[in-house]
Amino acid sequence: MTMRMDRRAFVLGASASLGALALGAPAVLGQAKPRVVVVGGGAGGATAAKYIARDSQGAIEVTLVEPLRAYVTCFHSNLFLGGYRSLASITHGYDKLAAAHGVKLNHQMASAIDREKKQVVLADGNRLDYDRLILAPGIDLKYDSVPGWGQAHEQTMPHAWKPGAQTQLLADRLKAVPDGGVIVMIAPPNPYRCPPGPYERVSMMAHQLKSSGRGKAKIVVLDPKETFSKQGLFQEGWEKHYPGMVEWLDPKIHNGIKSVDPATNTVTTGFETYKNCALVNVIPAQTAGKIALDAGLANQSGFCPINPENMQSTMDAGIHVLGDASIAGDMPKSAFSANSQAKVAAMTVRGELTAARTFPARYTNTCWSLIETDDAVKVGGRYEPKDGKIAAAETFVSKTGESADLRKATQEENLGWYAGITSDIFG
Amino acid sequence: MNRPCAFTTALILAAGLARAQAAGALGGDVALGEHLSAECVTCHQLSGKAVGAIPPIVGWATDQFVAVMRSYRAKERDNPVMQTITGGLSDEDLAALAAFFGRLTPVAN
Numbered sequence: 001m002t003m004r005m006d007r008r009a010f011v012l013g014a015s016a017s018l019g020a021l022a023l024g025a026p027a028v029l030g031q032a033k034p035r036v037v038v039v040g041g042g043a044g045g046a047t048a049a050k051y052i053a054r055d056s057q058g059a060i061e062v063t064l065v066e067p068l069r070a071y072v073t074c075f076h077s078n079l080f081l082g083g084y085r086s087l088a089s090i091t092h093g094y095d096k097l098a099a100a101h102g103v104k105l106n107h108q109m110a111s112a113i114d115r116e117k118k119q120v121v122l123a124d125g126n127r128l129d130y131d132r133l134i135l136a137p138g139i140d141l142k143y144d145s146v147p148g149w150g151q152a153h154e155q156t157m158p159h160a161w162k163p164g165a166q167t168q169l170l171a172d173r174l175k176a177v178p179d180g181g182v183i184v185m186i187a188p189p190n191p192y193r194c195p196p197g198p199y200e201r202v203s204m205m206a207h208q209l210k211s212s213g214r215g216k217a218k219i220v221v222l223d224p225k226e227t228f229s230k231q232g233l234f235q236e237g238w239e240k241h242y243p244g245m246v247e248w249l250d251p252k253i254h255n256g257i258k259s260v261d262p263a264t265n266t267v268t269t270g271f272e273t274y275k276n277c278a279l280v281n282v283i284p285a286q287t288a289g290k291i292a293l294d295a296g297l298a299n300q301s302g303f304c305p306i307n308p309e310n311m312q313s314t315m316d317a318g319i320h321v322l323g324d325a326s327i328a329g330d331m332p333k334s335a336f337s338a339n340s341q342a343k344v345a346a347m348t349v350r351g352e353l354t355a356a357r358t359f360p361a362r363y364t365n366t367c368w369s370l371i372e373t374d375d376a377v378k379v380g381g382r383y384e385p386k387d388g389k390i391a392a393a394e395t396f397v398s399k400t401g402e403s404a405d406l407r408k409a410t411q412e413e414n415l416g417w418y419a420g421i422t423s424d425i426f427g
Numbered sequence: 428m429n430r431p432c433a434f435t436t437a438l439i440l441a442a443g444l445a446r447a448q449a450a451g452a453l454g455g456d457v458a459l460g461e462h463l464s465a466e467c468v469t470c471h472q473l474s475g476k477a478v479g480a481i482p483p484i485v486g487w488a489t490d491q492f493v494a495v496m497r498s499y500r501a502k503e504r505d506n507p508v509m510q511t512i513t514g515g516l517s518d519e520d521l522a523a524l525a526a527f528f529g530r531l532t533p534v535a536n
Binding site for chain 1: 459514
């Protein structure tokens with residue numbers, strides 16, 4: 001990459017001049033070097049680590065704590081399921097964060113946060129001191145939210161709602177579904193990671209089945225919600241591309257999920273029993289990552305309230321909570337949202353620790369979903385702090401009946417976005 | 428990445444910051460532009476590389492950059508992602524973005 005001017009020189013220059021002119025020396029400037037610890041190397045955490053390290057030009061020590069060395073993105077994992085992407089193409093390392101931006105990598109699990117001492121406790125018992133903590137642990141699954149199903153059953157009835165081995169497992173199981181087989185998906189209740197995700201997954205499953213001569217297979221979606229994201233668009237697409245293959249049932253129609261039996265691949269609702277299913281995909285209810293709950297940073301909803309001006313936890317001024325773990329008002333739980341929130345938090349932290357120039361928070365999100373080859377739709381918006389939450393300022397969604405050309409262009413945009421955001425996060 | 432030498436950087440800082448912050452004829456506040464650019468680079472590559480349907484936006488002339496973004500903001504051009512994002516950008520913001528991205532040189536695609 002060649003630039004006529006070092007972009008960071010402006011940040012540094014602006015920081016220095018503003019700091020000298022107006023803001024005075026911040027409290028932590030007296031110590032050796034302010035320390036930021038980032039817990040979680042997904043779209044939120046890795047973005048925050050990169051932006052703080054890059055834009056502070058070494059003035060802040062940034063440590064990213066993430067057990068994985070290779071991170072599989074949840075976004076576009078449905079495209080892997082549909083056969084449009086390889087697993088390798090959605091797997092990313094952290095080498096550039098370290099080499100190009102000076103982020104220190106610590107590849108182990110963070111087991112706890114000691115808020116009083118401002119330390120992160122690592123799995124090996126060591127502790128990392130922080131002046132600011134960026135907490136981006138993503139979600140944890142509520143294994144007790146579907147009767148009869150639990151963590152012991154995630155191999156037989158995969159969730160594939162955390163990326164990696166589960167993603168591959170679901171793809172393998174889908175390949176084994178016979179023509180005429182029945183797949184049952186138990187969709188999650190709100191709020192959950194990636195609102196259109198279950199329905200894009202249904203589309204990609206149907207695509208795989210249909211394109212491999214298994215058009216008599218059927219996908220039944222048992223949903224605890226009465227409506228879902230991009231509903232009209234997905235249902236139009238299912239009718240058009242996969243007639244008779246997808247049956248979506250709202251809670252009034254199925255009368256609730258009474259139990260599942262992983263031993264016999266059976267799902268029982270208030271009205272019906274699905275026996276000998278070829279595949280049961282259980283996507284359970286979700287909470288913020290356990291480390292956030294254990295640290296007392298979540299409220300009764302199971303997610304973490306934040307200040308919409310800066311993503312700072314309302315429970316602890318030294319901690320910013322990003323992404324799926326946070327209560328981000330009108331913003332959906334998406335990688336795009338987490339990436340956007342990370343930039344606000346990174347700017348705030350640099351402002352507090354090095355007197356870097358700060359600006360009012362602004363947020364954006366777009367979620368693309370692929371329904372069938374060259375048929376993609378999108379939903380998105382622009383958000384701002386308002387009345388104590390992150391509120392939508394302007395939103396958009398694709399329309400039913402759009403031309404094939406527009407839908408194809410939308411998918412090309414989707415692929416370009418993936419390259420862009422992964423370069424922004426990991427590059 | 429090629430970085431300018433320290434001397435060049437010092438010259439640029441000395442001469443450039445006052446201009447940049449003045450948001451004058453040169454086209455706007457580069458630091459503001461860098462801040463705002465964080466929204467753009469979620470899709471558009473900072474390197475200026477074109478990927479999929481996402482076009483490069485670095486190295487454009489200021490007038491052209493501002494004119495295109497204004498046409499999205501006025502909903503004359505029809506991509507809803509761009510319409511929505513530019514809907515939150517003032518003329519000053521657009522000038523700042525044009526100044527920031529205009530100073531970068533795209534890689535060969």
